[in-house]
Amino acid sequence: MNSLPTLKHEIELWKKGYIVIGVDEVGRGAFAGPLYVGGVVFLPTTNNKRITKLLSYGMNDSKKIKPRLRESLSKIIQRESFTHYVSTISVTRINSLGVGAATFLGIRDVVKNIRETLKGLNYPRKVFVLIDKFYVRYLHGIGLKNQQGIVGGDGISLSIAAASIIAKVARDNHMRRLSAKFPAYGWGRNKGYGTNMHRFALQKFGATSLHRKDFIENFVWS
Numbered sequence: 001m002n003s004l005p006t007l008k009h010e011i012e013l014w015k016k017g018y019i020v021i022g023v024d025e026v027g028r029g030a031f032a033g034p035l036y037v038g039g040v041v042f043l044p045t046t047n048n049k050r051i052t053k054l055l056s057y058g059m060n061d062s063k064k065i066k067p068r069l070r071e072s073l074s075k076i077i078q079r080e081s082f083t084h085y086v087s088t089i090s091v092t093r094i095n096s097l098g099v100g101a102a103t104f105l106g107i108r109d110v111v112k113n114i115r116e117t118l119k120g121l122n123y124p125r126k127v128f129v130l131i132d133k134f135y136v137r138y139l140h141g142i143g144l145k146n147q148q149g150i151v152g153g154d155g156i157s158l159s160i161a162a163a164s165i166i167a168k169v170a171r172d173n174h175m176r177r178l179s180a181k182f183p184a185y186g187w188g189r190n191k192g193y194g195t196n197m198h199r200f201a202l203q204k205f206g207a208t209s210l211h212r213k214d215f216i217e218n219f220v221w222s
Contacts, residue, residue, distance in 0.1 A: 004060050005161040007051055009130055014044035018128040021114050022159020025103050026062065026167040032185065032211045033175050033192035035089040037106030038167030039114050040159050043082040054080065059161045061154040062168035074169040077162045085113045086170050095213050107136050115141060132160050182208055
């Protein structure tokens, strides 16, 4: 049985005086729909009861959790976190910038908004960012030295896992709403990812304004 994410990285940073933002993206590999990036901050604590409670909810990489539990966990995270934020990057921006640059744009937006919230609360701690996979250049007020890209971070860090959950729930709900406008593509089920049914619909009906041009050119008509 695989172990669940922990607060090991966060506790080490809390002891050094940091507040930690966990960040993760959802929808990077989809054929259609926006990219979502989540950010979550848990209050620094050395209280074992509090730490045990946070770990007891069973947060994990959002892809490994069934939809009903993700919905429940998203509400818990919003309640238990000190602050959180979800950024949305449109298909227009993805098609213009490329998905890589769009991902970094979303991460910067999340960190910016959370830092502004912390500043508004007069929270005095230094900020450190834990990101699934990536290091991000030009992260204002953070720099490369106050961030860490963790490969498989959503299965390692509780803050990153929590960020992946709130972003995925938000994006999945959005794709279900979009599916009502474009029912032929099955977005309510596939959430915009490249399933066989989605590829068949693209070949039969063509692309919509919500499809990512590079993705469908490379994987459907190449």
